[in-house]
Amino acid sequence: MITQEIKILATNGIHTRIAAMIVNKVAQISNKSHVQLYIKKVGLKDWLGISMLALVSLKIKCNESIIIGAKKSGDETIEALNELKLYIETVINKSDNATTSMNSIDKFIEESAIVTDQIISESPIGIIVIDLNSNIININNYASNILNINGKECIGKDIYKILPHSELPKILTSKDKELGKILYLGNKTCTINRSPLLSHDKIIGAVAVFQDVSELVGVKEVNEKLQKILASSHDLICFVDNTGVINYCNPAYKQCFSSADSEIGKNIFDMPSHNIIIQCFKDKKKIENVLQTKDGIDVMTTAEPIFIDNKFNGVISTSKPVNELKELMSKLQKSQEELDYYKDELMKHTSLKGSFKNIIGVSKAMHNILFMCEKASRTTSTVLIQGESGTGKELIASAIHNNSPRKGKPFIRVNCAAIPENLLESELFGYKKGAFTGALKHKPGKFQLADGGTIFLDEIGDMPLSMQAKLLRVLQEKEIDSLGGLKPQKIDIRVIAATNRILPEMIENGTFREDLYYRLNVVSISLPSLKDRKEDIPILVEHFISKINESLHTTVTGIDQNVLPMLCNYSWPGNIRELENIIERAINLCDGHILTARDFPSYICSKTHTAITNQSQNLINVYNDELLPFEEYEKQIIELAMKKYKSYNKAGKALGLTHRTISLKCQKYGIDKQ
Numbered sequence: 001m002i003t004q005e006i007k008i009l010a011t012n013g014i015h016t017r018i019a020a021m022i023v024n025k026v027a028q029i030s031n032k033s034h035v036q037l038y039i040k041k042v043g044l045k046d047w048l049g050i051s052m053l054a055l056v057s058l059k060i061k062c063n064e065s066i067i068i069g070a071k072k073s074g075d076e077t078i079e080a081l082n083e084l085k086l087y088i089e090t091v092i093n094k095s096d097n098a099t100t101s102m103n104s105i106d107k108f109i110e111e112s113a114i115v116t117d118q119i120i121s122e123s124p125i126g127i128i129v130i131d132l133n134s135n136i137i138n139i140n141n142y143a144s145n146i147l148n149i150n151g152k153e154c155i156g157k158d159i160y161k162i163l164p165h166s167e168l169p170k171i172l173t174s175k176d177k178e179l180g181k182i183l184y185l186g187n188k189t190c191t192i193n194r195s196p197l198l199s200h201d202k203i204i205g206a207v208a209v210f211q212d213v214s215e216l217v218g219v220k221e222v223n224e225k226l227q228k229i230l231a232s233s234h235d236l237i238c239f240v241d242n243t244g245v246i247n248y249c250n251p252a253y254k255q256c257f258s259s260a261d262s263e264i265g266k267n268i269f270d271m272p273s274h275n276i277i278i279q280c281f282k283d284k285k286k287i288e289n290v291l292q293t294k295d296g297i298d299v300m301t302t303a304e305p306i307f308i309d310n311k312f313n314g315v316i317s318t319s320k321p322v323n324e325l326k327e328l329m330s331k332l333q334k335s336q337e338e339l340d341y342y343k344d345e346l347m348k349h350t351s352l353k354g355s356f357k358n359i360i361g362v363s364k365a366m367h368n369i370l371f372m373c374e375k376a377s378r379t380t381s382t383v384l385i386q387g388e389s390g391t392g393k394e395l396i397a398s399a400i401h402n403n404s405p406r407k408g409k410p411f412i413r414v415n416c417a418a419i420p421e422n423l424l425e426s427e428l429f430g431y432k433k434g435a436f437t438g439a440l441k442h443k444p445g446k447f448q449l450a451d452g453g454t455i456f457l458d459e460i461g462d463m464p465l466s467m468q469a470k471l472l473r474v475l476q477e478k479e480i481d482s483l484g485g486l487k488p489q490k491i492d493i494r495v496i497a498a499t500n501r502i503l504p505e506m507i508e509n510g511t512f513r514e515d516l517y518y519r520l521n522v523v524s525i526s527l528p529s530l531k532d533r534k535e536d537i538p539i540l541v542e543h544f545i546s547k548i549n550e551s552l553h554t555t556v557t558g559i560d561q562n563v564l565p566m567l568c569n570y571s572w573p574g575n576i577r578e579l580e581n582i583i584e585r586a587i588n589l590c591d592g593h594i595l596t597a598r599d600f601p602s603y604i605c606s607k608t609h610t611a612i613t614n615q616s617q618n619l620i621n622v623y624n625d626e627l628l629p630f631e632e633y634e635k636q637i638i639e640l641a642m643k644k645y646k647s648y649n650k651a652g653k654a655l656g657l658t659h660r661t662i663s664l665k666c667q668k669y670g671i672d673k674q
């Protein structure tokens, strides 16, 4: 810098008129020599471009010295500095011999300048003025307070040194006003206007006028609350304004990113680590991703654009350390598992909903079965129900259906043992018109009728092997071939099968396909016989009394407590069906309101009923003049026949029954081939 020092001798120092004279002279010199001249007060560090604002702001008094200077070296510069020095020494310093009238004009100008200065300095809004070189030439008290800086020390300094992220210098080049912008200063929210200062259409500086609107009533309250929320949030939160500048980071963010304080005021486009915010900024769409911080912490980050009155206002980014999330997830999963466990336990100990209410049983075995049924009803998996005749297999199957999402759809029961073998295929799969002689019209099979619902294949153990192969195909392919049909038809059915036969044994002796067994036995339900769950008998008795009362319009209220133990001691070969029939019979015979021993068959109430299992020499046993149920006699006859002939074939021939019927009955009554 080439410099010249000059002492100011004008009586009133460099006041407004004198400043105007100097600026005018500088303009002439610069036009001629193209040298940019600067000024500073002796004792101050920073140079100011010579302008009205700069000169007046220096407030140079008589006998104070100034230094003028230029950055460019060369003769032209020396000449320009000499010319200005000469002008100040010969014209300006001699201006104290100005006329009285001139003095009063100066006084007037000076006074109005002081008034303006005071208005600015005491204004309840922040004002910062810069000259063409971005040096601060005026800053009022309000601005100094809000920015927490010493205003006086800022005069003459480059605004970027005081406020590194200031946008005010941009106005010097754009020359456009920026009105009503939002500026975040610490925890304060300000509105700011930035305008160029023009003199005769020439820009001479720029002014920023701003006000802290977070102080406004209402806004302040909301702001306070928001501050508290942000401060107490465990999420890492940061705001980026609509120019990409980070203007807020909450304490959690600062704690996680130690460098966060220095991030405030920076532009995200200069920070590649913020690429998720940059992407959101560009696409104006919400984005989620896992980022890794400089310290190697994985954070789940969501960047979301903010729109105010449909105008893009910036991006808010919220992040959560992933390990915190993982911890939460595992806690949640644990709670969910606990909840499921308690739900299951509760289910086991409370009444079952809907259709399962009709299935009576307090024994642990029944509870577990019902619990399993409840679960099975929520899926479409195939169910295989095994149990002796009369144990409630059909009841269970229909309850599963009625409790499932298919409950409004058909429940089709097929008794595989009842349909003759040669008709079974057409019964199950249907036939097309003309498929065989006599097929005069199309007939849908049970599978088609059950489409969308459930098919209950009862007595599946009695299905012939040829049909077992076809059923397996249906289960695997989920399609059926009707007799005479040209192409297979897709079907949507749930299969529930039941049998009172021991399928694993049938597999062993080759009468049941192993692959079909495994296809059917996805959910396996094994119903115990009534003699193995005697604790259910009292409640079943109660249930049947009220059920039969309803259908027969009778008014039986209970059972003699001495009879109950007898019912519990009986072996119930016909299981629950037999119990239901016996109760119905007793209600029919009952004269009063309580069922007594007289109303029950003597073989149940007689203490000698165990004799029934001993083989009598007489074919027909009669106890106390009471006949036994037919099935009891049937069992005894088949037992006798099997004992004698030791073969299904021979026993069947002797009794006039087929080999298959004999084997079924033996299965039913648990008679060994011997």
Ligand SMILES: Nc1ncnc2c1ncn2[C@@H]1O[C@H](COP(=O)(O)OP(=O)(O)OP(=O)(O)O)[C@@H](O)[C@H]1O
Pocket (backbone or CB within 6 Å): 358, 359, 360, 361, 387, 388, 389, 390, 391, 392, 393, 394, 395, 396, 458, 500, 543, 576, 577, 580
């Ligand atoms: N747990 C139970 N609660 C109430 N009633 C039951 C229960 N179990 C069976 N029953 C009743 O007993 C009778 C026989 O039941 P179901 O026909 O379901 O037996 P099953 O095992 O299918 O017999 P089968 O093998 O002879 O076809 C039905 O009237 C049924 O309502």
